[in-house]
Amino acid sequence: MNSLVIAIALSLMLLGNSMAAIDAAEFSDDSKYQRFYDLASELRCPKCQNQNIAESSSPIANDLRGEIHRMLSEGQSDEQIIDFMVARYGDFVLYDPRLNSRTVLLWLGPSALLLVGGVVVAVIIRGGRKVRSGTSNELSDAERYRLTDLLQESDRLIEQDT
Amino acid sequence: MKKLFLFLPLALFLSISILLYRGLFLDPNRLPSALIGMPFPHFTLPSLDSPSDILSSADVKGRPALVNVWATWCQSCRQEHLMLNKLADQGVVIYGVNYKDVRANAQHLLRTLRNPYRLNIEDASGTLGLDLGVYGAPETFFIDAQGIIREKYVGVIDERVWQEKLAPIYEMLLREVTQ
Amino acid sequence: MIPELGLFALILALCLAFVQASIPLVGAWRDDWRWMMLARPAAWGQFMFLVFSFTCLAHAFLTDDFTVAYVAQNSNSMLPWYYKFSAIWGAHEGSMLLWVLILAGWTFAVSLGARQLPETMLARVLSVMGIISTGFLLFLIGTSNPFTRILENIPADGHDLNPLLQDIGLIVHPPMLYMGYVGFSVAFAFAIAALLDGKLDAAWARWSRPWTTVAWSFLGIGIALGSWWAYAELGWGSWWFWDPVENASFMPWLVGAALIHSLAATEKRGVFKSWTVLLAIATFSLSLLGTFLVRSGVLTSVHAFATDPSRGVFVLVFMLTVVGGSLTLFALRATAVKSQASFGIWSRETLLLVNNLLLSVAAAMILLGTLYPLILDALTGAKLSVGPPYFNAMFVPLMALLMAASAVGMLTRWRDTPTRWLGRMLAPVLAVSLLVALTVATQHDRSNWAVAGVCLLATWIMLAGLRDIFDKTRHKGLFKGLPALSRSYWGMHLAHLGFAVCALGAVLTTVGSVEREQRMTPGTSIKLGAYNFAFNGVTQLQGPNYIGDRGSVRVMKDGHEVAMLHPEKRVYPVQQAIMTEAAIQGGFTRDLFVALGEPLADDAWAVRLQIKPFVRLIWLGATMMALGGLLAATDRRYRARKIEPTLNAGIIE
Numbered sequence A: 001m002n003s004l005v006i007a008i009a010l011s012l013m014l015l016g017n018s019m020a021a022i023d024a025a026e027f028s029d030d031s032k033y034q035r036f037y038d039l040a041s042e043l044r045c046p047k048c049q050n051q052n053i054a055e056s057s058s059p060i061a062n063d064l065r066g067e068i069h070r071m072l073s074e075g076q077s078d079e080q081i082i083d084f085m086v087a088r089y090g091d092f093v094l095y096d097p098r099l100n101s102r103t104v105l106l107w108l109g110p111s112a113l114l115l116v117g118g119v120v121v122a123v124i125i126r127g128g129r130k131v132r133s134g135t136s137n138e139l140s141d142a143e144r145y146r147l148t149d150l151l152q153e154s155d156r157l158i159e160q161d162t
Numbered sequence B: 001m002k003k004l005f006l007f008l009p010l011a012l013f014l015s016i017s018i019l020l021y022r023g024l025f026l027d028p029n030r031l032p033s034a035l036i037g038m039p040f041p042h043f044t045l046p047s048l049d050s051p052s053d054i055l056s057s058a059d060v061k062g063r064p065a066l067v068n069v070w071a072t073w074c075q076s077c078r079q080e081h082l083m084l085n086k087l088a089d090q091g092v093v094i095y096g097v098n099y100k101d102v103r104a105n106a107q108h109l110l111r112t113l114r115n116p117y118r119l120n121i122e123d124a125s126g127t128l129g130l131d132l133g134v135y136g137a138p139e140t141f142f143i144d145a146q147g148i149i150r151e152k153y154v155g156v157i158d159e160r161v162w163q164e165k166l167a168p169i170y171e172m173l174l175r176e177v178t179q
Numbered sequence C: 001m002i003p004e005l006g007l008f009a010l011i012l013a014l015c016l017a018f019v020q021a022s023i024p025l026v027g028a029w030r031d032d033w034r035w036m037m038l039a040r041p042a043a044w045g046q047f048m049f050l051v052f053s054f055t056c057l058a059h060a061f062l063t064d065d066f067t068v069a070y071v072a073q074n075s076n077s078m079l080p081w082y083y084k085f086s087a088i089w090g091a092h093e094g095s096m097l098l099w100v101l102i103l104a105g106w107t108f109a110v111s112l113g114a115r116q117l118p119e120t121m122l123a124r125v126l127s128v129m130g131i132i133s134t135g136f137l138l139f140l141i142g143t144s145n146p147f148t149r150i151l152e153n154i155p156a157d158g159h160d161l162n163p164l165l166q167d168i169g170l171i172v173h174p175p176m177l178y179m180g181y182v183g184f185s186v187a188f189a190f191a192i193a194a195l196l197d198g199k200l201d202a203a204w205a206r207w208s209r210p211w212t213t214v215a216w217s218f219l220g221i222g223i224a225l226g227s228w229w230a231y232a233e234l235g236w237g238s239w240w241f242w243d244p245v246e247n248a249s250f251m252p253w254l255v256g257a258a259l260i261h262s263l264a265a266t267e268k269r270g271v272f273k274s275w276t277v278l279l280a281i282a283t284f285s286l287s288l289l290g291t292f293l294v295r296s297g298v299l300t301s302v303h304a305f306a307t308d309p310s311r312g313v314f315v316l317v318f319m320l321t322v323v324g325g326s327l328t329l330f331a332l333r334a335t336a337v338k339s340q341a342s343f344g345i346w347s348r349e350t351l352l353l354v355n356n357l358l359l360s361v362a363a364a365m366i367l368l369g370t371l372y373p374l375i376l377d378a379l380t381g382a383k384l385s386v387g388p389p390y391f392n393a394m395f396v397p398l399m400a401l402l403m404a405a406s407a408v409g410m411l412t413r414w415r416d417t418p419t420r421w422l423g424r425m426l427a428p429v430l431a432v433s434l435l436v437a438l439t440v441a442t443q444h445d446r447s448n449w450a451v452a453g454v455c456l457l458a459t460w461i462m463l464a465g466l467r468d469i470f471d472k473t474r475h476k477g478l479f480k481g482l483p484a485l486s487r488s489y490w491g492m493h494l495a496h497l498g499f500a501v502c503a504l505g506a507v508l509t510t511v512g513s514v515e516r517e518q519r520m521t522p523g524t525s526i527k528l529g530a531y532n533f534a535f536n537g538v539t540q541l542q543g544p545n546y547i548g549d550r551g552s553v554r555v556m557k558d559g560h561e562v563a564m565l566h567p568e569k570r571v572y573p574v575q576q577a578i579m580t581e582a583a584i585q586g587g588f589t590r591d592l593f594v595a596l597g598e599p600l601a602d603d604a605w606a607v608r609l610q611i612k613p614f615v616r617l618i619w620l621g622a623t624m625m626a627l628g629g630l631l632a633a634t635d636r637r638y639r640a641r642k643i644e645p646t647l648n649a650g651i652i653e
Helices: A003-015 A020-024 A030-042 A059-073 A078-087 A104-133 A141-161 B009-022 B075-089 B103-113 B127-131 B159-178 C002-030 C041-064 C070-076 C081-089 C092-113 C119-143 C169-196 C201-232 C244-269 C271-297 C307-334 C348-380 C388-411 C419-443 C450-472 C478-484 C485-512 C617-635 C644-652
Strands: B045-046 B052-055 B065-070 B094-099 B121-122 B139-143 B149-154 C514-520 C527-528 C531-542 C547-557 C560-566 C568-572 C576-579 C583-585 C590-599 C605-613
Touching: A030 A059, A030 A078, A059 A078, A078 B052, A104 C348, A104 C388, B009 C271, B009 C307, B009 C348, B045 B121, B065 B075, B075 B094, B075 B159, B094 B127, B103 B121, B121 B127, B139 B159, B139 C092, B149 B159, B149 C348, B159 C531, C002 C041, C002 C092, C002 C119, C041 C070, C041 C119, C070 C092, C070 C514, C081 C092, C081 C169, C092 C119, C092 C169, C092 C271, C092 C388, C119 C169, C119 C307, C169 C201, C169 C244, C169 C271, C169 C307, C201 C244, C201 C271, C244 C348, C271 C307, C271 C348, C307 C388, C307 C590, C348 C388, C388 C419, C388 C450, C388 C485, C450 C478, C485 C531, C485 C617, C514 C527, C531 C568, C531 C590, C531 C605, C547 C583, C547 C590, C560 C583, C560 C590, C568 C590, C576 C590
Parallel strands: B065 B094, B094 B121
Antiparallel strands: B045 B052, B065 B139, B139 B149, C514 C605, C527 C531, C531 C547, C547 C560, C547 C568, C568 C576, C583 C590, C590 C605
């Protein structure tokens, strides 16, 4: 039997009615295509493992691509299209989660951490300068002994290195 | 005091571990419907049984019911069909949404395997399915007497699932009516 | 018979791992050298048995022994021999065996390569690695035995390897990745040994530094290969998805990069000791977390292994023991002394702190974003997704800051740098970088602020590196001076250059890619960018274990043929899977990428065309970073060991 026929039959069987998607992706102008692609990339396919609907070949992703195409052709805004999807499939479909009480830690956490870390680093640098200018007298004798030991060692290493 | 800071990484790790442990018993693929608490979406679509009749959202209101999204191309729907027949025999009200299907195939299947549905909405282009947030078949919605979606179950309903999870929901909806 | 021998060897390896984990540790505690001496032979024996066990599994694969369940599930008699071999690590059980084999390999290498270590230190290091090995061997034998036989209904042929994994990149990607993941266990073991010893000092940093750098380099190569595989094999031309599995490997890489820099400060100046130890623990902990995330099924990913909750519980308990135990040890033993050495604001110490801050925050951000859906689900039951838009928005600014800082870091000196001198060195660098950015911003029609920004920062790093090289050789003259520079110095510059190149590639590709998904009938053509793509239809294709269609696309530019591309659509009948094999014509300035979509009516096909400018810089840069690391790790001062024990005696005792 013709292998091409098997191939096409198999692909039809597995992909379901996915043919519409390609025709759907044709637009009159480039900017609309870009918006289409950007939107489809930011929306998560509800049934797939972890894929956006631009890249998934599952039937539901195809349907949703078709829907985005339809809404774009009708002149709807990106915001409207995203609201449409969220109303039906929930926040799960957004790869770009909206800022609200649930996501406040997600969005502000890293900046807060950077800020706290920055303060800690600043304190450490000040500490380092204090030792340098000799105002620090918190080291015990044993620590002082080890410190000179280490400094000699590291000086030796630096010389060896350069 | 300073020593306490050194326990910070440990504390952080332990709290993450607790969450990870809980995560082991959650299903990351479970996706609750965004329509719970919302009225059943508006539609005007033909009836599968007699295509000249036009059905609308008013037809599924009035009493608690299951709305089952099915199709003949869906293998597991066929498996579920037998269970639905059994439920219909027990008096459970089931409406069908025939999702992206071929009319003749669907009608044939209902004739050969018996029809558990009080009525069947023919959603050939999948528009109602989209409004319902359907992403595969079978899916079953639970609506109350006011036509509000109260629950959604994704996957095949079998005896065990019905007894353990779904029958209590349906009975609760029935109780609401009598109260 | 042979598979049973393989399992038997695994059990023997477990026994030896247990010996290695316990007796030398007790010996080090009781100061009994005879007990400590056991560490080495136990490690060697363990490695030997694991090599044997791995060979048994390889034998089962290469001889198509489908009575072994794992072989039957992941191989097929039609599979080419090299894929049969790589199918060993194509799924959970075999990849776990590869994991413990590599762990034993690292342990073996440490026992050979670290002969200058004091006996107690070596005993503790090998014991800690033995503990890790014991845990993973228990996991392997208890929950994921790759040698399980099928007793009834032995299949006539295997279920075949997942076609996604039938790719050259995937033959090499997992071993490289595990070399990195597992290699960090050496840094971890050194850190724990130092904590047990009670001495965190420059000597400890010196010993663990080359091992850490090598592990980090391997992990980098592994990640780059994974990214290349996604680009070529997943069929959509994306090279990074911020998928949980990618993040799981990226987090230890970032923290590992922080660790390498922090180790430099600890080795050279004896500062930030507790922090460095914490980073060493964190790096390996993140490797373990990655294992947990990938193999437990708590997160959805395209690449996740088939999952099983009992495995998840095992890895979690193991992680709790190892990481929880080590962090407790850290809390009890580490000192909270701020810094014992002095340094000024514009010292290399400061810049390394900034580097560590940015890399740690980046890793923490990725951890937060990866786990956030899980956290929210566990706490509230709500579902949400965190994807590329979030990660890009957070990661890009952090990396921009890191690029800005790294140029300064290269020029600053230990302790302090005269501000005026630093200004004199950097002012021309900044001027030229600004000029380049300005030229790019005004000249190029497709460019925007992101392109100008990345050009500014990349030039800033490259020129600062050059400035430093010129400065280092100014006494001897360039030609005499260059050979005198150490390998670790060259490695540092190569890695930083790679960082700049990688960033350049990532931004230029993201901003400049053009693509079109189009219905094409044979004989039609489409103009995209400066290129003309003509579709000549498809022909049938017959592979060893697949069938399919092979398209022909002629690419023309200015009337000349640039490339004849043959994208394929393959069907793997055994796995019932369809694979899109993209055709890529690579080049330094741009890749031409063609993939077949679905067949449409009238012999037409959906065809996806892309032009991806400078995409190869991403992998070039990543390779340069890894090579830089390897170069630095082979520096003379890590190799010349003969005189060290006497010189180092002061610190060791």
